[in-house]
Amino acid sequence: MTASAPEANLLSQPLHLPNGSILRNRLAKAAMSEVLGTYENRPTLKLVELYRRWSVSGIGLLLTGNVMIDRRALGEPGNVVIEDESDLPLLKQWANAATGQGAAIWVQLNHPGKQSTKGLNKSNLAPSAVPFREDMAALFETPREATTDEIEEIIQRFGRSAAICKKAGFSGVQIHGAHGYLINQFLSPHHNRRTDEWGGSAQKRRRFVLAVYAEIRRQVGADFPVGIKLNSADFQRGGFTEEESMATIHALAEAGIDLIEISGGTYEAPAMSGTLQETKKASTVAREAYFLEFAEKVRASTQVPLMVTGGFRSAAAMNTALRSGALDVVGLARLLAIDPDAPAALLRGQDSPQRVRPITTGIKQVDQMGVMEIFWYTLQLKRIANGGDPRPDESGLWAFVKSVMKSGWGTFRTRRLRA
Template sequence: MTASSPEENLLNQPLYLPNGSALRNRLAKAAMSETLGTYNNHPTLKLVELYRRWSASGIGLLMTGNVMIDRRALGEPGNVVIEDETDLPVLHQWARAATGQGAAIWVQLNHPGKQSTKGLNRSNLAPSAVPFRKDMASLFETPREATTAEIEDIIQRFGRSAAICKKAGFSGVQIHGAHGYLINQFLSPHHNRRTDEWGGSPEKRRRFVLAVYREIRRQVGTDFPVGIKLNSADFQHGGFTEQESMATIHALAEAGIDLIEISGGTYEAPAMSGGLKETKKASTVAREAYFLEFAEKVRASINVPLMVTGGFRSAAAMNAALRSGALDVIGLARLLAIDPEAPGALLQGQDSAQRVRPITTGIKQIDKMGVMEILWYTLQLKRIASGRDPKPYESGLWAFAKSLMKSGWGTFRTRRTRA
């Protein structure tokens, strides 16, 4: 697509959020896990460089990836943790790398729950002690059930981390409630088998995410944007369904959430990378976005701003989605890992020269797990953060071997920092 005039390209339109703040256009970088923190979980200047390059593209909103709220609960080696004000100077530089060039930057706050590889944390907690599926049990240990006191502590930590982000100059925060992490685990009847006030019915399973949102709002006030990334469904037997997702979205909208990003899947069923049959229907292929049909259902009854991430490739499809009114923000992730300047072209009505492709190693057991959609792209982010260009055609097998070595060393180093 090449727009004949800037007015015809809906990507250039600003978006005003419920709390009155504005995004300069409708393009957003969705969260990707950078793992560019130190092994004792402090932010580094590589994050400043990475986000400076993205913000220079003209993009409207940048979501950081996987910032943890508790140093005892990491998702990967190299996660940044924000639990006190120790790193305020670097956090301020990170925020200014985006806001200084006109982009908004929201910190994605997360707790992994059970979704953390063996050996990284002393132990992993979850709503219930439900193990991973058999072919992943060698990588992920069975978690222990969280106590009521631990649940209340986690809620407080989300609020505290958000308040620090505001103080550091970030534009907002996003709660990670998708992809199988702790909040998603509380929402899922497969992972949450509790019979107390935190589980046993859809209403009780929603209590945790609503408590997290309210605590964040209490600590940051009404003028600071708070969004959430939420699964349309888990695509997992006995998991979080579309009906439950819709009810959760209604509850969050009533509570005052500013932006809902729709995604789907978990590590055990990775729909977010297009890895499931459900995401490859003819209608999905034609419209590109994996979760657009669900967004249309949401929009039919809720006016909260919606962001859809997953599958978008062309300026034409992005404009068509915006024109339909089903969503308000186009989320891009993997494309920006191989073409950090892509937003500049899209805002001119032109497509990126790069195309996202499936990343495989050729080893069936590894490829089935869907981990390459994280590992390969993480390596590209590290290249950009070091001032280099990405390698769009880098070998998947080489990336896996390199990541495996780095992960093992990173887990060892992380554990040593706590000894």
């Protein structure tokens, strides 16, 4: 009796996207907040170094962290903003850091809407003037309702930023439609209480994201990849539901989107940090991926390429998920912040020696906020960008204190520079 041949490592297989472009394998680095821009919101050589380090690992797709489309609407101090061509030379270096090694690099384009800390912007807008929950009101101000003219301008800005990304040599763009930022706010009945053409029904709430996609596609053409990061649900009372997400996915697939990354949660209900995953059933834990069950539902009704991010730990689970056909791309984020060389091992069918662990400060109110873990991982990215290595055992409390101090100083400097 002969032994059966080992199953192929599906992670190493290329993926053909609907527009004809090809990803060299099925591993993607999902977006993480780098905040490695200047306080004038320009890119830096640190981003070039960070993305070069990831690209040499052999990964197929790199998605940048939040790149904002408007200097008046920042999510954090140190965000890169692409609204004109003034930084084109450095943007080209950033793009080439990945493409020169054979990886695709897509810029994640975003507008924070209401999800920006107090004092950073002169004011924050949103679909409706809905405040944050009471325990977060000290950090986030109540936004004002966006006017129709402002909505139209934001749509045009998304398109303009995408066109600049194409000119700079990036491989594609990803629209950030998840995690409580502006597009997610328009989709959510909790945040969007408008009664005009931009709200009042699920179909009208979808109109904004479809308009953003259409404008980007108009400005970049059919051959440039455009993807989106979308919540499976907000996990928030009165928020964006799975049923609404499914309908939005179908609308985007029909419009011609190239790749949909499935995620979930907001700063007020941070599923993306793993906080809500403690209550997941045992079968979900065994399969590792947080949003795989929803991806299976999506796959049953559409063949649009899907990327699932969150929870994956082992090469075996990643291959099992790919073999099921429920997804096409495995997204990794936090693992690549503590082990930037992990893709090289995974593409050999081996696991990374590092394991993502819960990051806590010991302060309950802080640990329940989605931004806490973001602070910790951002520090690790900074170390890699400086040519060093991450510190997987770093204290969560120390990282939080250091990041809050830096964020406060960054907010002050950003406001002074724009005064």
